[in-house]
Amino acid sequence: MSNNIQVVRIIADACHAQVIPACVVVRPGDTLEFVVLDEKEATIIIPQSGIVDFDNRIKDLNEDNKYQIALTLLPEVPKGVYPYAVYVKGLFDFAAGHSSPKMIVD
Numbered sequence: 001m002s003n004n005i006q007v008v009r010i011i012a013d014a015c016h017a018q019v020i021p022a023c024v025v026v027r028p029g030d031t032l033e034f035v036v037l038d039e040k041e042a043t044i045i046i047p048q049s050g051i052v053d054f055d056n057r058i059k060d061l062n063e064d065n066k067y068q069i070a071l072t073l074l075p076e077v078p079k080g081v082y083p084y085a086v087y088v089k090g091l092f093d094f095a096a097g098h099s100s101p102k103m104i105v106d
């Protein structure tokens with residue numbers, strides 16, 4: 001089991017938002033730290049259950065958590081590609097990656 005921290009940045013301007021990196025390679029036990037760089041409220045949506053260490057697969061990034069949240073992958077996550085989405089509330093739109101951003105568990 002790994003224990004690395006990977007930072008995923010969410011950047012939004014007046015017209016669109018972007019997730020950088022669009023694809024992040026992680027291992028079971030790694031932590032993904034999502035950070036909104038310009039203090040716009042955003043929501044992380046992970047459609048598949050059993051990937052990260054919380055039951056609710058929807059997490060808000062806002063002033064209460066200083067626009068960042070850390071999610072740790074469960075140790076039993078199988079290898080695979082797991083799409084997720086980032087919705088930026090002020091833009092009423094989803095952030096772009098390469099299509100949908102993805103977690104690649106290797």
